Amino acid sequence: MIQFEQVSKRYPGGHDALKNLSFTIDSGEMLFLAGHSGAGKSTLLKLISGIARATSGNVLVNDQNLSRLRPSQLPYVRQHIGIVFQDHKILFDRSVFDNVMLPLDIIGFDRRDAARRVRAALDKVGLLGKEKVMPVRLSGGEQQRLCIARAVVHRPSILLADEPSANLDRAYALDIMELFKSFHQVGVTVIVSAHDETLMEDYGRRIIRLREGQFAS
């Protein structure tokens, strides 16, 4: 469960990204975050993953109050979260396989079990044939899939995706959405942000709409 209690986030320099937000996301729920760029979607996802800290209010993730957690405890929270970054954050100095291996290395998986998991994750996103390829040779859509494989390989309980369908054509974007839906079906809490609401409406899920850091009514 994810809970926001009167959460505000002000960046250095005085920009208010989120203003006094309160809401709850149930375990296993799939929901969308909508709003224009700069509405606070990315900030909200960053607060859930502990990449940014709330200026005031409480952010509770799986019963842990991230606002009170010591910085040294944050990595363990993140190890239960999968993140699909807006800018992918793929490492171009290593193969597709090694990119997906990184989260398992961090958790400290046994290498042989890990290899099996990496192949399963690559199979899931349709990149199994390209495990030895370097990421530069992947198309934009394939890089997106690689990022998703890395986000789910350690079987997180929460999956966050920041604008995963940006820069993709509609057919490809729908594929990606189906992929997220399949993770939701096995019990993962999935939160997907996008500025294009037409994709979301087909799914009939809850949509949190943000405008200038507040709920858009």
Added chain:
Amino acid sequence: MKHYFYLHWQDARLALLKMLRQPIGSLLNLLMLAIALSLPVSLYLAATSVQAWVGKLTATPQITLFMELSTEQADLAAVQASLQSHPRVASFSFISKEAALQQLEQRSGMSGIGEGLGSNPLPHAFVVQPKADATPEALEMLQRELSGLPMVEQAQFDAAWAKRLHGLLELAMQLAWFLGISFGLALVLITHNSIRMQILARQEEIEVAKLIGATDSFIRRPFMYYAVWQGLLSTLCCWALCSVFVAQAAPALNGFAQLYSESITLRSLLPGELLMLAASSIALGIVGARLAAGHYLRRLRAR
């Protein structure tokens, strides 16, 4: 627990592989550290070798009696008799003026020096070995007593120069320690710098790893192991350099010692000392690596 060791082993292995993948750069780096280390270590080895020898000399000092040039056989017999009966004398040997001249000719390589001089300018001499339990005061008394024997020109206390050399060696040891400490600090700084460069080269990877849940120790570990290997290998290189130094310097040092009819064995590092050296250079390397990684991680967190 087994798994924990497995992970550490992985990091240790990868760190070594990383070093081997850039053999020239790594070798130059190791040699730089090894040369810095071998300076104080060589000085330490030389000083302790000579010190052990000088210690032996001062512990069992000798008194050399130089006789007057006009000494007759009868005088020699008298001195010999009093030395034999003296309670503080353990043993003594006699070096005749002829034997002394022969030794001089041999050492200087100028045979026939005696013929050139016409007559032998060297005196007869007794080398007296006092009893081992003698105190410095008792030794001085003995020296005075012996110089009072008939026809004795001078009773020379051999320990005096040895004491001066001892003082000089003390200085050399202090210099070795000073060099050791300053090169130890240099080791920390050099490691700090090379780890900082490595971190900058892997900045992207570290940032992504941090974002997906890497702990600080996970980030630090490969750099720590790099420092461990660097410390270990540079100690081995230093050991090799010091062995070369010992092989090179031993004949020269022995030539010096032979001037006093002695021989000094220039020693190499003992296993215990080698272990200590390896342990301290590894520890200093780890300090450097930790400082560099800690600095970077703190900066990353502040963003």
